[in-house]
Amino acid sequence: MPASLPYLSGSEIRQKFLDFFAQKGHQILPSASLVPEDPTVLLTIAGMLPFKPIFLGQRSPDFPRATTSQKCIRTNDIENVGRTARHHTFFEMLGNFSFGDYFKEVAIAYAWELSTKTFGLPKERIAVSVFEEDDEAFAIWRDQIGVSEKRIKRMGADDNFWNSGPTGPCGPCSELYYDFHPERGDDEIDLNDDSRFIEFYNLVFMQYNQDAEGNLTPLQNKNIDTGMGLERMAQILQQVPNNYETDLIFPIIKTAAEIAGIDYAKADEKTQVSLKVIGDHVRAVVHLIADEVRASNIGRGYVLRRLIRRVVRHGRLMGISEDFTPKVAETAIALSESAYPHVRQREETIKAELQREETRFLKTLARGEKLLQEIIEKVKKAGKTEIPGNDAFTLYDTYGFPLELTQEIAEEEGLTVDLAGYEAAMKKQTIRSQSAHETIDLTVQGSLDKLAENIHATQFVGYTEAVANAKIEVLLIEGEAVEEAEAGSEVQIVLDRTPFYAESGGQIGDRGTISGYGSIVSIHDVKKESDFFVHFGRIERGNLRVGDSVNAQIDRSCRRRAQANHTATHLLQSALKKIVDDSISQAGSLVAFDRLRFDFNCPRALTTEEIQQVEELVNTWIGEAHAGVVEVLPLAEAKAKGAIAMFGEKYGAEVRVLDFGISMELCGGTHVNNTAEIGVFKIISETGVAAGIRRIEAVAGPAVLEYLNLRDKVVRDLSDRFKAKPEEIPERITSLQNELKATQKELDSLKGELAITKSEQLLAEAETVGEVKILVAELPNVDAESLKTAAERLQQKLGEAAVILASSSEPQKVNFIAAFSPKVNKKGLQAGKFIGQIAKICGGGGGGKPNLAQAGGRDATKLTEALETARKQLREGL
Incomplete structure (x- = not known):
């Protein structure tokens, strides 16, 4: 693995991808829900799915270019999860899309620039595939990008031709692969060799329309649909052996391992597989529940229930007997909240659903496992290798034990299940059990x-x-x-x-x-x-x-409140366009009785002045008493008149247009007849909710008075506590903050002195190597600044010396400091480069000057190994 690869966290990779394409004129859009609008698809399985109507010509795009980080779920290869390096149920697909704008040449150039410059992948480690008949793509890679012909592979339609279905838009693909072993040479390279290559970026060139006979005709508007696996790019840049050991998943695995009292690194293969299954599935169930899927025996609910039950069972395989899914979910929620804040907002719902399902399944598992073991022993004693279908059905019908679980356990015992017999038993049962485990559709x-x-x-x-x-x-x-x-x-x-x-x-x-x-x-x-x-x-x-x-x-009162809040969102969008940026568009909204929420596309946070101006403009329009006019018009005519449509919303041939003069939108909601009916509008907060997406929460009408009454109560309470007038509260708080800073500064100074005192005892541990001394040691529970002070003092006292100090105060945080004297530098050792490599052992990095540098890590369990490595390398280098 090349040392030149930059370490990037999963969050950094996601952001760099979106920023790159935003700079190339792409509109950053938020991830769609895992529950797709497309009724023909159970779950969101690809980054392009939200744009399917555009690709099929059913809807016109609002932007010529877009980029997203789309969360996806696929369960077709669920049995491979944890067993291979890259199979997942939940994953994030980074994508850039062109809707009749740029095509092959530009898409390939973007992919190459992103991969080699933004992500720093060595050019010689990238191989590409093209559709076997796509001479154009082959020539672009060879002649314009400069990829050697030996590293461009033509592949058949099964691998490199994309279809949306039996008919419709389609086209060839070109895929980018990272080469882990370029030393094996370029002669007859096999891109299907998983031990050497990993596909990380797929470019789909939608240039044809396929008819019922399979004939291809060129499309008038050619589209680009791409997908880069976030987890795969993280594996490459974080230089770990599989996707599961990246910072996107491994913290979940560590949490599960800690609950089970297991060291992942020392665990056997079977236990590691169980931990990987838990790491993958917990991410999936957290996001499914956050997107309002509930466990059931049908559809999406069944997918959720099946994943939760697999998590619970693999926990049991490792010896976890108590409820543990809510605790593991905490880690998954923490990992998700920066990119998907709504996951944190639904934390209690997620944990409650997991707790219910885990408790329910443990009862099922105990009964079913006992009976299944008896069946397995009976089958083995009879010298057979197949569990009878009737027995498998009894497990399911009487005990609610899933067929998939029976198959999974049977496989572990070297047995199979008679599926034909199972299906026959299912058909014979005409009256379904009324227990909690039946599969009748009750939706x-x-x-x-x-x-x-x-x-x-x-x-x-x-x-x-x-x-x-x-x-x-x-x-x-x-x-x-x-x-x-x-x-x-x-x-x-x-x-x-x-x-x-x-x-x-x-x-x-x-x-x-x-x-x-x-x-x-x-x-x-x-x-x-x-x-x-x-x-x-x-x-x-x-x-x-x-x-x-x-x-x-x-309830007329509730309706009036909803109307006020809904019309206020329309006025808010118009105000944002006028005050901030005319290109702003709606990315989502909530209109409730007590509040409103408006999500919009914007690459930066609004300033305090902008927020105030937007609020004032909305209230000005309210005061001007603009009457609303409602018309039902053909969609094309409505858009021609300037009516704003929400991106992603489905519209029929005719649409309802709501026009207040200062705002005209396509909307089927209920609204006030005149803006004066709103009364007043107040912005509560402005925050970021995803890359390129901002959120304003506000209140309108009667809810404003309720909001102000609550604020007034808080101010009164603070006045009583501080014994101050309301206008004096900010000054009093500033005074307290200054006192706190002074106290903190004094505390930091004492910490530094304590660290120095502790470090004095380490002088005797220094050893002499050649002309210099080396000291490698741990100072527990010392902050980074105090550690730095201690290292500098030790190096000064030892003279010509190399000092490495480390400290960890929690399982996921390590601090390193390296202080090298001039003679150590002359030996070719530089503090910055040296300590950066040592920190990688603990899953981190860092650097600094040749004489003084600091670094950090995220895995304190490997601190002893890191310090031993540092001591060994110093001895060898000096």
């Missing part, structure tokens, strides 16, 4: 799909009516259709017409009541499933029946 959508032919789409009348007479079309309890429900039941109701707004476009669903024939239902949420509005509520009084005529009434 609202599943029930509605079955009833869709017999009910009408819900008519929404909520733009003009707050109350409506309606008929109950569907009544559901826990997602299952029923004819009648009684008081105390949690129900989902579909009406033929409704004034309730269903959650959409960032605006939450209305609240209110549904009543009739002596019954009252409190509605706490409304969601749209296909063409149906589903009202979620609790029957407070009476009974409900399908076909009942009812009175549906929204």
Whole structure:
């Protein structure tokens, strides 16, 4: 591995990638949810998926170029996770995309510049593949980039031709590989040799359209779709043997190992595989739950449940008997929060879901494992190698023991499972068990799909009516259709017409009541499933029946609050465009009853002055009482008039346009009739939520008074505590801060003196090597500055000497200091280079001057090894 490779953390790699393409005119967009908008795909499996409608010509792009770091999940190779160096369920795909803008020549040039200059990969260590018929790409790599013909491999369609499906846009690929062993030479190189090469960047040239007969015709607009594996690039730049030992995953593995009382480096292969599975799967489940997936026996919920259960079982294999998934999740959350802040915000939900699933599965596991062991012993005693399908089905149907888990355990015992017999047993069972482990689809959508032919789409009348007479079309309890429900039941109701707004476009669903024939239902949420509005509520009084005529009434107070906040987001976007940058566009929003949140594309934080100006401009527009005009127009006409569309939002042929004069947007939400109805607007915070994405949280209307009352209470409390007037509080706090700084300075000085005192005792440990002395030692619980003072003092007292000191105060932090005298430098040893290499042993780095340098590491468990290496190298060098 070349020493010249720069060490970059996973976060640094992600940011450098996005920054590089931002400088090349690409719009940085946030990662889409793991739950895709595309109903044909269960989970987000690739960086290009959010742009699929653009690539298929179904939607026009808002930007000619874009770049993202997209979180993805794939489970098709789940059995290889932990067993190979690079298979994962969760991974991040760094991508740059061109929508009819640049093509092959530019994409290849960008990839080469990024790889060799930004990431510093040696040119001689990169090999590329091209589609076997793509002479153009071959020539660009050879003639313009300068890659040797021996390191450009033509490969077939299975490897290097991308299709979106049987028909549609497609094109050849070119992939970049990193060579771990260039010393093996360039003759007949095999890019499929995983021991030598790792593919880290894939460039897809979408230049054709494929018809039903397989004929290819050139596309009018040619697109670029690329993907660089963040974990793979981290493996390369962090110079570790596999993706799992990068800083993206290894801290999770370490946490699991500590819980199990295991040293990963000394563990056997089977234990290391279990730790890697946990490291991978915990990342996946944390992000799935953060994106609002819940464990169940169907769809995405089943994927989540399966991953959690694999984590729990591998924990058990290592001897972990207590609940541990929430603790391991803490590490995964900490690793994710800088790039995905919403993960930290949903921490409690994530831990609660994991705790529930782990507790539930441990009960299942105990029963099922016991029975499975009996079955395995019986099969082996009979001299057979296959577990009968009936037994596997009994494990599943009676004990809720997943087939995949039975297969996995069987494989470990050298057995297989009779899948044909399992399927036959499944078909014979016509009445499903009503236990918690059954696999009947009980979702609202599943029930509605079955009833869709017999009910009408819900008519929404909520733009003009707050109350409506309606008929109950569907009544559901826990997602299952029923004819009648009684008081105390949690129900989902579909009406033929409704004034309730269903959650959409960032605006939450209305609240209110549904009543009739002596019954009252409190509605706490409304969601749209296909063409149906589903009202979620609790029957407070009476009974409900399908076909009942009812009175549906929204909570007008909540609606007014939502309207004020929603219109305020429109005004906020217009104000940001005027004050900050006209290119700003919406990247997401939340409109609740008590607050609003607006995410937007911006490469920098807003200044205090800009935030104040934006707030003042919105309040000016509110005071000017701009009336709103609503029109329904063809999409093309609406855009021609200047209506703003939200990137990523799906629009039909006709769209609803809301125009306040100072703001015109495509929007299906509910709004005030006049900006004066908002009352007042107040920005609470402005923060970064992802690379290139900023977030403003604000309140409008009555919520502003509630916010100000809370602030006033805090100020009063501070006034009482400081015995000061409100206007005197800042000065009093400044005074306390100055006192704290002075105390801290005094404490630092005492720490330095203590470190020097401790270090004096080390003088006797110095050894003489040639004409100089060397001293390599650890000073526990000493901060970096005090360590530096101690090292300098020791070197001065020893004279011509090389002093290496180290200290660690926690498992994931190590400090190193090197102090070398002039004679040591003359021997060819420089403090900066020397200590930087030593710190790498502890997963870190650093450097400095030839006579004095410092470094840091993240793995204190290897500190003893690092110091022994330093002592050995000093002896050899001197």
